[in-house]
Amino acid sequence: MPEKTVTVGSSVGLHARPASLFVQAAARQPVKVKIAKPGGEPVDARSILLVLGLDARGGEEVILSAEGDGAEQALEELAAVVATNHDAEAA
Amino acid sequence: MARWLHGLGVSGGEAVGAVARLASPPALFPTTEVVVDAAGEAARAIDALTAVAEDLQQRASTVTGAASDVLIAQSMIAGDPVLMDGVSALIETGQDAPHAVDAAIGEHRRALEAAGGYLAERAADLNDIRDRAVAHLLGLPMPGIPDPGHPFVLVAVDLAPADTATLDPAKVLAIVTERGGPTGHTAILAKQLGIPAVTACGDAAGLSDGQSVLVDGANGEVVADPSDGMIADAQRRADAKAERRARSHGPGRTADGVSIPLLVNVGGPGDLAATSEADSEGVGLLRTEFLFLDRPTAPSFDEQVEAYRAVFDAFGGRRVVVRTLDVGADKPLAYLPQDEEPNPALGVRGLRLAQANPELLDDQLRAIAQAAARGDADVWVMAPMVATAQEARTFADVARAHGLARVGVMIEVPSAALKAQQVLAAVDFASIGTNDLAQYTFAADRLAGDLAELLDPWQPALLALIAQSAGAGAGSAEGRPIGVCGEAASDPMLALVLVGLGITSLSMAPTCLADVRAALAERSLEECQALAEAALNASSAVTARAAVSELVRQQSAAPEVAESQPA
Numbered sequence: 333m334p335e336k337t338v339t340v341g342s343s344v345g346l347h348a349r350p351a352s353l354f355v356q357a358a359a360r361q362p363v364k365v366k367i368a369k370p371g372g373e374p375v376d377a378r379s380i381l382l383v384l385g386l387d388a389r390g391g392e393e394v395i396l397s398a399e400g401d402g403a404e405q406a407l408e409e410l411a412a413v414v415a416t417n418h419d420a421e422a423a
Numbered sequence: 424m425a426r427w428l429h430g431l432g433v434s435g436g437e438a439v440g441a442v443a444r445l446a447s448p449p450a451l452f453p454t455t456e457v458v459v460d461a462a463g464e465a466a467r468a469i470d471a472l473t474a475v476a477e478d479l480q481q482r483a484s485t486v487t488g489a490a491s492d493v494l495i496a497q498s499m500i501a502g503d504p505v506l507m508d509g510v511s512a513l514i515e516t517g518q519d520a521p522h523a524v525d526a527a528i529g530e531h532r533r534a535l536e537a538a539g540g541y542l543a544e545r546a547a548d549l550n551d552i553r554d555r556a557v558a559h560l561l562g563l564p565m566p567g568i569p570d571p572g573h574p575f576v577l578v579a580v581d582l583a584p585a586d587t588a589t590l591d592p593a594k595v596l597a598i599v600t601e602r603g604g605p606t607g608h609t610a611i612l613a614k615q616l617g618i619p620a621v622t623a624c625g626d627a628a629g630l631s632d633g634q635s636v637l638v639d640g641a642n643g644e645v646v647a648d649p650s651d652g653m654i655a656d657a658q659r660r661a662d663a664k665a666e667r668r669a670r671s672h673g674p675g676r677t678a679d680g681v682s683i684p685l686l687v688n689v690g691g692p693g694d695l696a697a698t699s700e701a702d703s704e705g706v707g708l709l710r711t712e713f714l715f716l717d718r719p720t721a722p723s724f725d726e727q728v729e730a731y732r733a734v735f736d737a738f739g740g741r742r743v744v745v746r747t748l749d750v751g752a753d754k755p756l757a758y759l760p761q762d763e764e765p766n767p768a769l770g771v772r773g774l775r776l777a778q779a780n781p782e783l784l785d786d787q788l789r790a791i792a793q794a795a796a797r798g799d800a801d802v803w804v805m806a807p808m809v810a811t812a813q814e815a816r817t818f819a820d821v822a823r824a825h826g827l828a829r830v831g832v833m834i835e836v837p838s839a840a841l842k843a844q845q846v847l848a849a850v851d852f853a854s855i856g857t858n859d860l861a862q863y864t865f866a867a868d869r870l871a872g873d874l875a876e877l878l879d880p881w882q883p884a885l886l887a888l889i890a891q892s893a894g895a896g897a898g899s900a901e902g903r904p905i906g907v908c909g910e911a912a913s914d915p916m917l918a919l920v921l922v923g924l925g926i927t928s929l930s931m932a933p934t935c936l937a938d939v940r941a942a943l944a945e946r947s948l949e950e951c952q953a954l955a956e957a958a959l960n961a962s963s964a965v966t967a968r969a970a971v972s973e974l975v976r977q978q979s980a981a982p983e984v985a986e987s988q989p990a
Contacts, residue, residue: 343755343763347542349492352499379505380496381531384545387538417719417757 334404335397337370338411342418345389350418355380357413361406365398377410425649430599430624432643433610437657438597438619439649442634443571445579446564448554451525457517465511468520471559472510475552476502478565493548501552506531521560528553569632570594576638578630582609592616597638599627599645613640621645671941672702675929679947683922685940686742686930688908692730695737698933702940705742705801707854707930708908709734711787715748720758721783724790731794735802742801744854744906744930745791746833747784749773749807759783768862768869773808773833774818785821792825803829805854810836812845819850834905835859840888843895847903854930855892857909861885880911881964886924890959893925906930915942916971922948923955950978 342350358365358377366374367383370393375382377396388394394414396407458464476498483494500506506527513523528549535546554566568590569575577595581602590598598613598620613620619640621627630636630647637649637657646653675685686707687698698706714722714730722730735743750756751772752764759780764770777784788804795802806818809832822830832839832846835856839846847853857880858869864885867874889907896905906928911917913935919942921929929939946954954971961967 347545348496352492352496355499376505379503380499381503382505384542385531385534385538387542 333397333399334407335395336407336411337393337395338414340388340390340392340394341415343390345392346383346386346394346414350416351380351383353418354410354413355383357410361398361410362402363398363400363406365396365406365410368395368397369393370395425653426647428599428624428626428630428645428647430621430627430643430645432620432639432641433622434598434613434618434620435641436597436617436619437637437639437641437661438576439635439637439654439657440574440576440596441571442578442630442632442636443569443575444630444632445569445577445582446558446566447580448550448566449558449561449563451521451557454519454522456519458514458519461514461517464520464523465514467560468510468514468524468556469507471520471524471556472501472507474559475555478555497548497552500549501556521557524556524560525553528556568595571632576636578627578636580628590616590618592618597621597636597640599624599630599636599638601625601627667941668937671937671944673940674704675940675943677922677943677946677948677951679949681922681948683926683943684742684906684928685936685943686744686906686908686928687933687936688930689734692733695734699737701933701936703741703933703936704928705738705744706734707742707744707906707928709743709745711746711748712750712754715750715756716754718757721756724786727787727790728794731791732797735794735798735800738800740799740801742803744803744805744831744908747774747787747804747806748776751776751808774806774814775808777806777818784818785825788822788825788827792827795827801829802827803831803852805831805833805850805852807833807856808836808859809833809846810838812842812849815839815846816849833859834892835863837864837888840892843892844898847895847899850903852904852906853892853896854906854908855889855926857885857889857907857911860888860909864888876964879964880909880914880917881958881967883959883961883963883967885911886920886955886958886967889921889926890924890955893927896927897925904928913939915939916954916968916975918942919946919951919975920955920958920971922946923951923953924959945979953978 340346344350346354355378365377367377367386368374369386369388374397375386377383396410398406479494479498479501483491483498509527510523513526514520532546532549535542558565574594574596576597576599578599581600595618598609598618600609600622601624609622610620619638621638621640621643624645627645635648637646637653675683677683684704686705687701687703688708689698689706690710691713714727752761752767752770755761761771791804804822804827809815815832819830829851831850831852831854833856834840834843834853861878861880862869865877867877869878893905896903904927907921907926908930911921912929913931915938918929918939931939954974957970957974958967961970
């Protein structure tokens with residue numbers, strides 16, 4: 333199953349606005365994407381509750397995985413959202 | 424038939440309007456009924472969650488910034504597919520929709536609470552979604568601030584900080600609560616927003632939605648079903664007040680002609696149109712963070728010059744006090760990595776940032792000087808978060824080296840107020856940031872809603888530090904100007920106290936200028952000094968406000984001097 337490891341770019345971590353942006357982007361994908369912390373249980377990336385529950389902090393790595401047509405493209409796009417420092421553009 | 428209710432007047436002003444009650448969270452009772460049509464019940468639950476999500480999404484679109492982000496996140500939680508699956512699964516086991524929603528959200532809430540820290544704080548937000556979804560399913564009114572579609576008088580048992588944070592002064596004509604005291608957050612927020620408010624009004628329990636009430640926030644009186652004559656009288660008083668405001672224009676001065684420049688606070692280019700047209704003597708605080716925040720790289724020198732020029736041109740011929748960059752670990756910059764600090768308010772921020780990054784301040788001062796060279800604005804610069812005379816001197820040296828003639832500091836750290844004489848010896852003026860000065864004096868986080876009482880600008884200890892600073896200004900050889908640019912300056916009655924303490928200029932939101940100007944014009948400096956003494960001698964913010972209010976009444980032939988600030 334295609335996977336991609338990426339470092340969380342926002343210093344607040346995958347919380348607050350960065351988490352919302354990530355989940356919104358995941359919901360737009362044609363394939364189901366999962367997100368996990370290294371060694372952790374992968375969770376549905378379209379669930380804000382589960383993504384928040386991961387408690388991924390800024391600078392920590394997360395592993396994205398997806399299967400099916402367009403999986404690579406989806407991982408690419410979501411990895412970019414995770415890696416971006418959204419704090420820099422936030423209010 | 425008119426009926427009088429009595430409470431505590433905590434925020435002055437009169438208002439007439441229809442009651443809208445804050446609904447309580449819907450209660451859920453145990454049930455033994457087992458759902459037969461699980462599919463239909465699940466659809467009902469999902470419809471309710473979807474409706475809540477859509478409503479929150481719609482509310483998010485009516486606000487901006489952080490408030491919008493929070494509502495969007497709330498909306499996404501309500502619409503979370505995993506939550507919906509969980510609710511459906513519980514309904515399969517025989518639970519009805521309200522109980523399944525309650526249980527599924529409760530499960531997620533407990534998981535977040537167990538994680539602690541930031542996640543535990545988010546857990547409380549789930550309660551609101553639970554309340555909304557359950558209310559929707561039971562056909563009960565939505566909990567939270569009501570939205571009847573027209574301005575209303577908000578009536579509640581009590582208001583939680585989460586309720587008051589989203590109050591829109593354009594919609595809430597007045598606030599009446601059954602509980603609450605004179606200094607609770609309801610009182611403080613109402614005063615900040617300029618909304619008349621009465622708390623501790625037990626009889627308000629009998630008021631119902633849509634009922635007409637007249638609220639007098641100064642005297643703590645609520646009249647249910649007022650007569651037309653009473654409404655007309657209230658309207659006449661409001662008109663007289665408006666007329667007094669309309670008559671007030673021109674430079675700020677006391678009744679005996681002492682000049683007190685009235686200035687405006689400007690946060691960014693978006694404010695320029697409204698602030699430059701306001702009847703003010705200039706800008707008392709130009710925040711420059713707008714140029715530096717929310718971007719991946721630092722603004723170029725030319726970009727800075729252009730931005731400052733836009734402000735100086737808009738305020739041509741008037742004073743513009745520019746505050747240099749006030750960021751730090753509390754508002755980090757993407758291009759200036761800082762170590763995470765456990766306590767950012769007490770960390771490397773404001774002028775302290777320039778010690779490690781002198782080029783940032785140097786560039787900014789050079790850009791300000793270049794922009795000021797053209798045009799006729801009277802440009803002053805000041806540094807934030809100055810704690811010692813040495814810091815003031817270092818800043819002044821750099822600023823003067825760039826040809827800036829009027830150099831000052833913010834007084835917002837208690838050490839700077841205590842040694843104001845030495846700090847002022849190094850600079851030309853100072854401006855007191857009462858919000859931060861209160862935070863640091865009372866060791867009370869500005870963002871902690873529960874500590875709002877300590878942050879009341881009427882706290883005598885805060886006023887004593889202001890007096891100390893102002894006295895140092897007046898005592899210096901040339902009489903250095905000492906302004907106030909915090910919340911305190913926009914409360915008309917407190918503004919009189921500040922002038923009495925020796926403050927020489929007041930900077931505020933443009934909407935507050937007229938009331939402060941009108942209040943000043945009615946008092947002599949000597950009267951202001953008497954008010955200041957009364958406030959300083961009080962033992963609490965409440966008694967300070969009460970003592971000054973009483974003295975104002977005695978001093979005044981006209982009975983109604985602004986008791987509170989406007990929205």
